[in-house]
Amino acid sequence: MSGDATADQPAVEVDGRRLRLSNLDKVLYPADGFTKAQVIDYYHRISPVAVPHLADRPLTVVRFPNGVEASSFFTKNAPSHRPDWTTVATLPSPGSSKDRSTIDYLVAGDRATLVWLANLAALELHTPMWRISTGRPDLVVADLDPGPGTTAVDCAKVALLLREVLPGPLCVKTSGSKGLQVYGRVTDGRTSMEVRADMRSVATRLQRDHPDLVVANMRKDLRGGRVLLDWSQNNPAKTTVSVYSLRGRERPTVSTPVTWAEVSDCRRPEDLVFTAADVLRRVDEHGDLFAPLLGGPPAADGEARTGRSDDCA
Structure with a gap:
């Protein structure tokens, strides 16, 4: 992960994808003083073994924008402000509580997507037991x-x-x-x-x-x-x-x-x-x-x- 910095939003390049990061000094785990920069670094470094288990699966994340001691929220829908290079799968959503027939799920099939999610303080990554390509459990x-x-x-x-x-x-x-x-x-x-x-x-x-x-x-x-x-x-x-x-x-x-x-x-x-x-x-x-x-x-x-x-x- 390489890049340059501005005063408040460093720009980095991850596998050819350019990302802007923010609030890197924000402490997300106060008990350990673990910052957003450390979260991003972890997901960047773990990606070679993590991504194969995330690829081809619809992703649900839990975001902690103000750290683990503040409120969090689950999100299934891929954010509208996502980069245009991210992978999205539109899948049926029977019985949706919001009366949606489909949901646009993000698919974390590469390291850059993991880094982008980490910058959103998406600490937790959740997936089902089935793959998108088959629709059946593996x-x-x-x-x-x-x-x-x-x-x-x-x-x-x-x-x-x-x-x-x-x-x-x-x-x-x-x-x-x-x-x-x-x-x-x-x-x-x-x-x-x-x-x-x-x-x-x-x-x-x-x-x-x-x-x-x-x-x-x-x-x-x-x-x-x-x-x-x-x-x-x-x-x-x-x-x-x-x-x-x-x-x-x-x-x-x-x-x-x-x-x-x-x-x-x-x-x-x-x-x-x-x-x-x-x-x-x-x-x-x-x-x-x-x-x-x-x-x-x-x-x-x-x-x-x-x-x-x-x-x-």
């Missing part, structure tokens, strides 16, 4: 949410149970908040609702076999002391935080791929908490631990490293 997710009295340590125990019953390759990541998410590939042409139904069956079976640890029912009053295995995230209308996305929490934590050895060894919630700086170091060491889920060449503007399959499966 991923399945089990979202593990710790209920009252449980932590990521308990989520790790449930993740290991899922590893015993789901076909590989399976990859696991932190949510960047309190939970974990186990992902697998879908290659048999099932629809999203069929995948959702199958994951519901798995969740129900684990609840039956491990009633003191797992709950598959969405009722909040049943979650105390147990981990919710949320199968509903496979609904085509839902999204999950994308791998390598920052989270709008107190610190600049990231939804981070982890090895199964790290899951097995988890003894404290802090064992599975990683900040932006941690994740950049981890990618240097491990490559992209989620690469086995791509199922083919990365759809990106650069080559992503390939994670070792034994770290994922």
Whole structure:
């Protein structure tokens, strides 16, 4: 990323795209003093491994224009002031609360788009389990949410149970908040609702076999002391935080791929908490631990490293 500066809006060039940045000194994570400039730098540097998982998927972002301690908002519609080189997909929006038949979704298929979004303080990036090009799911997710009295340590125990019953390759990541998410590939042409139904069956079976640890029912009053295995995230209308996305929490934590050895060894919630700086170091060491889920060449503007399959499966 190179460029020149004016008094208040530095101009940078990212892969041939010219961008103007603003308010680089604004602190978005007060607890760590983490600024917008650092957010932009993180997304620029993580893009070789992040973009392949974002490409070909409609993007929903959560923006924090005044930092994580102020109000935030979700946005699905691509902003009207977007650069003309950004990629937009116009997709049906059945049941829209705003009576829209379609939504113009932004697609983050290149590094410049990630930098542009970071300049908007779009800290969180969320995507569905399906690709635009096929309209069908290529991923399945089990979202593990710790209920009252449980932590990521308990989520790790449930993740290991899922590893015993789901076909590989399976990859696991932190949510960047309190939970974990186990992902697998879908290659048999099932629809999203069929995948959702199958994951519901798995969740129900684990609840039956491990009633003191797992709950598959969405009722909040049943979650105390147990981990919710949320199968509903496979609904085509839902999204999950994308791998390598920052989270709008107190610190600049990231939804981070982890090895199964790290899951097995988890003894404290802090064992599975990683900040932006941690994740950049981890990618240097491990490559992209989620690469086995791509199922083919990365759809990106650069080559992503390939994670070792034994770290994922």
